[in-house]
Amino acid sequence: MARIVRFHEEGGPEVLRIEDIDLPRPGQGEVRIRVRALGLNRAEALLRSGTYIEKPALPSGLGLEAAGIIEEVGPGVDGFAPGDAVSIIPPISMVRWPAYGELITFPAEFVVKHPPSLGWVSAAAVWMQYLTAYGALIDIAGLNSQDFVIVTAASSSVGLAAIQIAGMVGATTVAVTRTSAKKQALLEVGAGHVIASAEEDLEKRLKEITGPEGARVVFDPIGGPIFEPLTAAMAKGGILIEYGGLSPQPTLFPLFTVLSKCLTLRGYLVHEIIGDAKRLDAAKTFILRGLQSGALEPVIARTFPFEQIVEAHRFLESNEQFGKIVVTI
Structure with missing residues (x-):
């Protein structure tokens, strides 16, 4: 028993x-x-x-x-x-x-x-947090040291994993959280910038941080009204990877922003990585290396x-x- x-x-x-x-x-x-x-x-x-x-x-x-x-x-x-x-x-x-x-x-x-x-x-x-973040940022988006990556729900375990993984490849993370209560903690785990979405103009701050080029990668589990400011701050040819639907509000498709910037909006589940032996082996190698070096904690x-x-x-x-x-x- x-x-x-x-x-x-x-x-x-x-x-x-x-x-x-x-x-x-x-x-x-x-x-x-x-x-x-x-x-x-x-x-x-x-x-x-x-x-x-x-x-x-x-x-x-x-x-x-x-x-x-x-x-x-x-x-x-x-x-x-x-x-x-x-x-x-x-x-x-x-x-x-x-x-x-x-x-x-x-x-x-x-x-x-x-x-x-x-x-x-x-x-x-x-494994859940690092596989989820790895699959989106490294396997799908090919995140690199030249990139800005916007991470929403940044204080969640997956959000924190994404910040650490971005740090491993030298990308700059813009962490989005609801209030400023967790701002210092997010900076301490490696976020380059932190935006409190309930206290600041999200689109304005994103554009100030990422500049005229915008962010190539967005990693979001929320959906809903946040899509509009996120896509507005993205780079041409950028990719938004959606891995959840936490918002109770409808997620409207930002048609003209997507068209004008040739954006990719990509649904994603970690099952994509877990169900593919070759991709899973690559993920395990990356994550175990990060754990052993201390880059992932x-x-x-x-x-x-x-x-x-x-x-x-x-x-x-x-x-x-x-x-x-x-x-x-």
């Missing part, structure tokens, strides 16, 4: 329950991991509330990130052994392979031996014990965090 988090109905954080479940032994190509820490992601709150791209059969588990020790390997697994310290790459389906539990079974292809310098908390906070907002998973989800939805929320077991 192992303690596993599940929900029997869709709803708020209060629907999460810790239950004792019998788990099958790992099958072909799978490993069993004794979990030490879980990384929380907004996708899990969306699944729990019934608004995610994946629809679970109830009761359902959830979770995309974890770190721990391999306890057992299934048939056909090479390169891993009991006792290995590992973290997991988010699977395509968290319903099929949920991560919230004391024990989890995962395909070995989604398991990584992380750098020994990472503790359990940091190791559980690596997960920012932890707060940790909660496993028994407080409901409280952890409430904090996740408060939008008060700066960086990643981690649950320890």
Whole structure:
């Protein structure tokens, strides 16, 4: 028996329950991991509330990130052994392979031996944020040292990962956050400039910072009315990569700006990288190099014990965090 988090109905954080479940032994190509820490992601709150791209059969588990020790390997697994310290790459389906539990079974292809310098908390906070930012900025946009990149929702874990990755390649980040409360912290993690969108004229400030050429790359999970000032400040031939839809307001297509500047507006999910072995290998090489050099360092907002998973989800939805929320077991 192992303690596993599940929900029997869709709803708020209060629907999460810790239950004792019998788990099958790992099958072909799978490993069993004794979990030490879980990384929380907004996708899990969306699944729990019934608004995610994946629809679970109830009761359902959830979770995309974890770190721990391999306890057992299934048939056909090479390169891993009991006792290995590992973290997991988010699977395509968290319903099929949920991560919230004391024990989890995962395909070995989604398991990584992380750098020994990472503790359990940091190791559980690596792959979703850095893979998401890498796939957009490096794999798709080809970000380089000549670029300005605008990063909205900059104090989220993915936003912070994007700032650090931009720093690795020498690009200049313009971090957009709602208020100035997190401005200094964003500068300290590597943002070149910070704009408080609720306190400043976003379009005017973007144009002041990026100059007449504008920003070639925009990385946004919000959508809605922010599209107009973002595209207005972009360079000709620029690319806006949209990886979310946090705004409750409609996202209007800025037709004439897109036409006049020959812009690309690109929808993106991290599944593009995870589902392509060649691209995933390149991403892992880049991220592990950054972790080993110290250029990439997960920012932890707060940790909660496993028994407080409901409280952890409430904090996740408060939008008060700066960086990643981690649950320890």
